[in-house]
Amino acid sequence: MENLLRLVIVLGGSAAVSLAAVRAADLLARKADARHPETPLWGLLRRCRTPLYVVLFTTLLGWTFRATRWAPLEEHAAAVSHLLVLCLIGGGAWLAIRVAAAVVESSYTRYAGRSRDVARVRRVHTQVTLIMRVVSVAVGVIAAAVALVTFPAFRAVGTSLLASAGIIGIVAGVAAQSTLGNLFAGFQIAFGDMVRLGDTVVVDGEWGVVEEVTLTFLTVRTWDERRVTLPVSYFTSRPFENWSRGGAEMTGTVFVHCDHTVPVSRMRVRLREFLDSCPTWDGRAWDLAVTDTSPTCVTVRALVTAKDADDLWTTRCAVREELVAWLSREHPDALPKVVTAQAEALSHR
Template sequence: MESVVRLAISVGGSALVAFVVCRAADLLARFADARHPETPLWGLLRRCRTPLYVVLLAALLRWTYPVAAGRGPAMHTEAVNRVLLLCLIGAGAWLTVRTVAAVVESTYARYAGRSRDAARLRRVRTQVTLIMRVVSVAVGVLAAAAALVTFPSFRTLGTSLLASAGIIGIVAGVAAQSTLSNLFAGFQIAFGDMVRIGDTVVVDGEWGVVEEVTLTFLTVRTWDERRVTLPVSYFTSRPFENWSRGGAEMTGSVFVHCDHTTPVALARAHLQEFLTTCDTWDGRGWDLAVTDTSPTGITVRAIVTAKDADDLWTTRCAVREELVGWLAREHPGALPRVVTAPAAQQAERDR
């Protein structure tokens, strides 16, 4: 009965002390967040409450449990200590990842608040995302290795395999050649500034916005809300279009097929008047000219500009609809016609 009471006191006291410490740390972070609203660090650090509580609880139980267990079975005490040690290692890795994420996100938020360069912000965001993934993987691997080392059998196995580590590394490298190439391509994309989160790209004939970049794959959100997932090695081994490089501003063309009698000067004046009322036109430039002619008609090309790919698409559609509608209302004879009647001279000869 006495041992049960000691165990209850050990568990309850450890949980209470861990709760008090975590509560105090949370209140301190909340106070610091209110005193320093210019940085989100303290607010982000409050996410570490749960892993901090688990770390403190596991550490206190490892310290108090052997005393509370007294003269209990040594095997039982060793098993409980090993379980608590594994919990401590896992919670420590969890706390480390949460803390690093809070610091990195706070640093990026302060940088984003000072910078006005959208392209630089997208590049930094891509790099920050990949760095966090690398840190998470590294901490996870180290935590798993530390957990395995706690077992004596794994320590002996690791010593015996150390001599053959070179051969295993070569075999693993050959077997995972594709995965490793994607991994290195991910670093190349992140720090080579090839593709950034938020860039507008064209892949396989479809354009979309880069939504996610990892060490092994990249996700593109197309205009119709589909997600195209590609290995990062695709962007290092094949040519692709990046419409956001050097600025998001773009120039687009609208082609309209018309009759030879089309009043091009009036159409040019009407296009200029319409663009002044178009919200998606950025005002950088425009033009309208005849770019081709054929025995059945002419090809009129209108050039417009916009601040990004989405606005350019909207502007091109609006210009196309306006020109076709204006010709149909004001100059219906300028619309393309298919000639089915014979020529006048040929008709007289036939008579």
């Protein structure tokens, strides 16, 4: 009974001390966040409460569990100690990833708040996202390697594994050519400023916005809410359109087929009047001109601008609707005509 009571005291005491330390650290981070609102670092560090608790609790148990003198624990002390070491390694890796994420996200937030270059902010966001994925993978691999080293069997075969590392590396490289190609393509995209999060792109005839960039694939959200997932190597080996590179502003055209009697000057005036009241037109440029003619009609082109692809699409649709409605209402004779008169009968020979 006394040993069981010691076990409860050790477990409860370790949990209470760990919880008190985590609460104290959280309170300090909260006060620092209130004193320094210009940086979100301290607020982001509060996300580390759970992994910090796991590390503290595991550490305290590793120091005190032998004091319980409980027979089952004493019989399996080595296994329990090994399990606590593995938990400590996992918790430490979890805590390191959370701390790194808080520091990186805080730095990005401060940079985004100071910079007025939207394109550069998106580029940094893409780089930060990929860097965090690399850091997470690296920490996970290191933690797994350290955990494996704690097993005697892996320490015994360590020499042979190192000796065959060259052959294994060659085999793995040949077997994972596609994966490695995508991995290096991901770094090229992140630091080559080819594609950024939030860019408007056209790939395989699909128009959409870059929603997610990882080390191996890239997701494009299309205008109809579908997701097109492509390997990042696609963007380094094939041509594609990036409508956001160099600025999100865009120029678009609207073509209207009319009769030869269309009053172009009045149509031009009406276009300008409509654009003045159109909220998606950015006011940079506009134009209306006859760009083609045929025996049956003429082609009138309206040129408009907008601040991004979404507004440009809305502006083009609105201009097309307004010009057709205006012609139907004010100048119905200017709409294209279909000749239905009967052809004269050929004279018989």
